[in-house]
Amino acid sequence: MMDTTGANLQMLTTQGVDASFGLPFSWSPNSTNIAYIVYRSNDWGYQNGTLWTLDLNTGEKKELTFNIKP
Numbered sequence: 001m002m003d004t005t006g007a008n009l010q011m012l013t014t015q016g017v018d019a020s021f022g023l024p025f026s027w028s029p030n031s032t033n034i035a036y037i038v039y040r041s042n043d044w045g046y047q048n049g050t051l052w053t054l055d056l057n058t059g060e061k062k063e064l065t066f067n068i069k070p
Contacts, residue, residue, distance in 0.1 A: 001056075012054055032056055035064075 002009045012034070025036040035053050051065040 012056070028053075 001012055024039075025034045027034055033053050033055055035051060038047055038050050038052060040048060047063075047067065050063055050067060053062050053064060054060070055062075
């Protein structure tokens with residue numbers, strides 16, 4: 001996240017997606033949360049491909065979808 005001038009860059013999460021995946025997140029209507037998909041094309045772990053939310057006020061991350069653990 002950054003301000004309108006492109007300054008004050010702030011990383012919101014270390015989880016993420018491959019750049020080739022497309023738009024990796026979506027803002028909530030009130031701009032207090034983002035939803036994002038944890039996806040890496042070279043990762044076969046059980047959390048790969050899951051949907052998460054991040055509360056921008058508290059920093060709390062919540063997993064919304066779950067894959068079966070091997």
